[in-house]
Amino acid sequence: MFRFAVLLTSLLYSIELAHGAAVSGNSAACSSLNRLLPGKVAFPGSAQYVSDNEHWASSSSQPSTCTVEPSTPQDVATIFGVVNQTRSEWAVKGGGHAFNPGFSSTPGVMVSLAQFKAINYNASSSSVEVGGGNIWDDVYAKLDPFGVTVVGGRVPGVGVGGFTLGGGYSWKTQKYGLACDNVIAFNLVTPTSQILTVTAQSHPDLFFGLKGGGNNFGIVTSFVLKTRPQGQVWGGTITWNGVIPAIQDAFVNFALTNNDPNAYFLAIYIVQEGNISTDAILFYDAPQPPNGTYDVLLNTPGFTSKNIGTRSFPDFVQNFFVPVATRQASHVVPVIGYTQKIVQTMVDQVQDLATLGLTTAPTDFTMFTLEPLHKDLYDAATNSAYPHTPAHPWTPMNVAIAFSNPALDNAAFAAAKKSAGIIQQVAIQEGQSSSDAILYPNYAGPLSDSKLIFGANLPLLQKIQAQTDPFNLVNLTTGFKFN
Ligand SMILES: Cc1cc2nc3c(=O)[nH]c(=O)nc-3n(C[C@H](O)[C@H](O)[C@H](O)COP(=O)(O)OP(=O)(O)OC[C@H]3O[C@@H](n4cnc5c(N)ncnc54)[C@H](O)[C@@H]3O)c2cc1C
Structure with missing residues (x-):
């Protein structure tokens, strides 16, 4: 099968050469694809x-030489054949929400999955097959009439592809693990143009x-994903100007004591135009939370907006206001839990970052998202390339700088990493992190070491990649690499 796939795509390309195309490089690939996949390739x-x-x-x-929208797995196999021949x-882009430059963009052939939009629910197997070009919003909306959902993104617009292939922290994670723990099968086209259905049984290494x-x-x-029952939910956002000690205390208390996997409380600190504000993002996976869970938050006066209520799950997700990013520098702090000292360091750092001259336009901001999670999430954790078992008990806290000036890219990435490092040192002193703590790949900045992303899994991942990709095509694209 492997040899047949390679032979077929090589043959197509050889026929293409007979038509006079150049032999290597980005332009050669684009002109070949334009002939092999007519109507699917686009140019500036x-x-x-x-x-x-x-x-x-x-x-x-970034500007690519061309873009291509394959609509079948065979089209993707053809693309890999051409990439292999032209080097x-x-x-590849799913929902386009990657934080890091180049992770889903290229100067060469940009593969958009925009045509893979099918969503097919199968009630009898409690599963749904979701095309790699979907965003979670559309999956939730399609499943809602059936009273089910999937473990997916928390705010509007995020893509199924990158989210799931990087792990995926969801509103359902405390009960069902990460998005990647809820995959039944990946329909994959390998760099050698093989078309595979990858399950835990069929290809255990690739599945991992x-x-x-x-x-x-x-x-x-x-992706074939498990579906989960879903009724109405309660929650929304409350915003205060400034840092409110009662909210900070309530957050630390919640993070330390919450024992209810239905209850979430995320805290967001944002600094924009010199002013800090505090968001409490509340989610309860039932129409009403039990009395007491969120009392302090609901009763703290002085909020500037409050948008809390009972609603459908898709409405809850759609209800989030996502600040428009211009340029984005992101990084992650891996923490076990949140103490007062750690949270205070985060509050100090989000403000310090805003004084570095990176956020110069009125729309620019620094933003830290604190995401405590109940340890029940590990009950559903599966053996994965991204280690997230009880032996790897760190959950990600996101550091973000949204800025406008492209000349500041390197400074912003370095600043986000440095700030995360300062917080992590405090977390280590507080017994809530360690120097070898795993970094969540979907938040980690581009300067991160792959050893800290994949940990002890790295040698096995190198081996699986060498077997799946003997021509090393994945090193012609960007992301966290295994070597
Ligand atoms: C506003 C916002 C909110 C977010 N919220 C959360 C959250 O709640 N929880 C969380 O865990 N993360 C969250 N993230 C991070 C998010 O999970 C990652 O940015 C994720 O990579 C986005 O996936 P995408 O498909 O939209 O991005 P893309 O930019 O399309 O892809 C990201 C990476 O995945 C690869 N990729 C995408 N699709 C495929 C595919 N089908 N096959 C092979 N490779 C593929 C791309 O090549 C790229 O390297 C958020 C990000 C943003 C910007």
Whole structure:
């Protein structure tokens, strides 16, 4: 099968050479693809080219030589055949929400999964097959009439592909683990143009590798996911200007004592135009929370907005206001729990970062998201490329700088990493982190060491990648690599 796939794509490309195309590089790949996949390839100046290269953060975009929208796994196999023959650079984009430059963009062949939008629910197997080009919003909306949902993104717009292949922390994670723990099958096209259905039984190594291994094993055209029961939920956001001691205390208390896997409380500190504000994001996975769970938050006066209520799960997610990012520098602090000293350091750091001259436009901001999680999440954790078992008990706290000036990219990435490092040192002193703590790949900045992303899994992942990708095509795209 492997040899047949390689032979077929090589044959197609050889026929293509007979038509006079150049032999290597990005332009050669684009002109070949334009002939092999007519109507699916776009060049600068077209609307498809613009939308295929677009991302949530402008720092994650770059001009490609061409873009291509495959619509079948066979098309993806053809693309890998051409990439192999031309050694062109390439990237694949799902929902386009990568924080890091180049992770889903390229100067070469930009593969957009925009045509993989099918969502097929199977009630009898409690599963749904979701095309790799979907965002979670559409999956939730499709499943809502059936009273089910999936373990997916927490705010609007995030893609199924990158989220799941990087791990995926969800509103359902305390009960069901990460998104990657809820995958039944990956429909994968490997870099050798093999079209595989990867399950725990059929390809145990690849199945393990795809759960956190990102774009290192090829392109996933669809995901078969477990569905979970879903009724109405309670929650929303309360915002206060400034840092409110009662809210900070309530957060630390909740993070230390919450024993209810239905209850979430995320704290967000944002500094914009010199002013800090505090958001309490509340979620309860039932129409009403038990008395007492959120009393302090609901009764603390002085809020500037409060949008709490009972609603459907898709409405709850849609209700979030996501600040528009321009350029984005992100990093992660891996913590076990949140003490007063750790939270105070975070509050100090989010303000210090705002004084470095990086956030110069009125729309720029620094933002830290504190995401305590109940240890029940490990009950559903599976053996994955991204280690998240009780032996790896760190949950991610996100450090973000949204800025406008491209000349500040390197300074912003370095600043986000430095700030995260300062907080992590305090967390280590408080017994809540360690110097070898695993970094969550979907939040970790581009300067992160892969050893800290994949930990002791790295040698096995290198072996699986070498077997799946003998021509090393995944090193022609960017992401956290295994070598
Ligand atoms: C506003 C916002 C909110 C977020 N909220 C959360 C959250 O609640 N929880 C959380 O865990 N994370 C969250 N994230 C982080 C998010 O999980 C990552 O940014 C994720 O990578 C986005 O996936 P995507 O498909 O949208 O991005 P893309 O930019 O399309 O892809 C990200 C990476 O995955 C690869 N990839 C994507 N699809 C495929 C595929 N089908 N096959 C192979 N490789 C693929 C790309 O090549 C790229 O390297 C958030 C990010 C943003 C910007």
